Amino acid sequence: NAGVTQTPKFQVLKTGQSMTLQCAQDMNHEYMSWYRQDPGMGLRLIHYSVGAGITDQGEVPNGYNVSRSTTEDFPLRLLSAAPSQTSVYFCASSYWGLAGGIEQFFGPGTRLTVL
């Protein structure tokens, strides 16, 4: 199993550009989520999904869109990049059964810089 994979590893954008961060998992996990981590801070939840076709907002959803058309993939779209979105982005997945009692698996992260 590859686990949770994220592409790209690094990305530089100009203000106003849009892009999609890719996340895929091969563990047949129902639950997938996106976090951002600013320097010296903990992770903050952006969006999450409990299954194909179902998404919801986390703590900091503004400026980001998600969709979940398959179990495996959960892309994160930046609509119009801003310098405040400079961060490291982590995708995670887990089974979704016993709420709260499940281990999450994290990807290696995408380091995004917006100029």
Added chain:
Amino acid sequence: DAKTTQPNSMESNEEEPVHLPCNHSTISGTDYIHWYRQLPSQGPEYVIHGLTSNVNNRMASLAIAEDRKSSTLILHRATLRDAAVYYCIGVGNQFYFGTGTSLTVIP
């Protein structure tokens, strides 16, 4: 989901036990307590989780207070590879990370 409070940083000597505390006084009866750690430039890594009783695995032990308002992650013998930021998370429906405890292991 419970808000958690952890010390910003701790130090430990190599090969000595480390006790990392966490307060979660607002935890509900169904919130699990999870611990993750994050090594530099990596994604978080699962360490251990529990609900009411103490838990052990190959990485660590988790001691949960009887009133569930606090817990302690125990690393039995700290190694240099254990230097990381440790996050305590009260999980109901979602994982909300705080700023964690940065553990320094001194050779």
